[in-house]
Amino acid sequence: MLPNPKLNLRVLDGLFTVHCFATDRTVPAAVYASKFYNISRTTTELSIVCDGTIKLDSAKAETGWSCIKVVGPLDFGLTGILAAVATPLAEADVSIFSISTFDTDYVLVKAEKLPVARRVLEAAGHSFGRQ
Numbered sequence: 001m002l003p004n005p006k007l008n009l010r011v012l013d014g015l016f017t018v019h020c021f022a023t024d025r026t027v028p029a030a031v032y033a034s035k036f037y038n039i040s041r042t043t044t045e046l047s048i049v050c051d052g053t054i055k056l057d058s059a060k061a062e063t064g065w066s067c068i069k070v071v072g073p074l075d076f077g078l079t080g081i082l083a084a085v086a087t088p089l090a091e092a093d094v095s096i097f098s099i100s101t102f103d104t105d106y107v108l109v110k111a112e113k114l115p116v117a118r119r120v121l122e123a124a125g126h127s128f129g130r131q
Contacts, residue, residue, distance in 0.1 A: 006125045008071040016065040019058035021046040038099045065108040072104030088124040
């Protein structure tokens with residue numbers, strides 16, 4: 001376990017939308033035009049995160065998300081990475097939508113909360129840089 005890991009973070013360009021579809025829905029082809037996207041299908045839903053400029057006919061959508069990337073790759077043996085980001089944000093009343101990939105983690109926050117998120121994450125010892 002890493003005690004209080006100090007992470008290098010980067011804010012991705014643009015705004016993102018989190019979409020919800022019925023689980024049997026086909027993934028819309030437009031999603032693949034996004035530089036960053038995430039597709040998750042479960043027995044109860046199909047969730048897609050993509051560039052906010054891409055308009056999809058989803059059942060529900062949450063717009064206006066900024067995306068903070070934990071610069072990786074991160075070793076699978078590391079623990080506490082997501083908690084190191086989520087905990088200070090929760091304490092500052094900043095809601096998150098998290099995505100994990102093989103190499104790293106991404107945390108989406110509402111764009112209007114991004115300045116607060118940056119401030120509290122820097123106060124927690126993390127740094128924002130270019131990758």
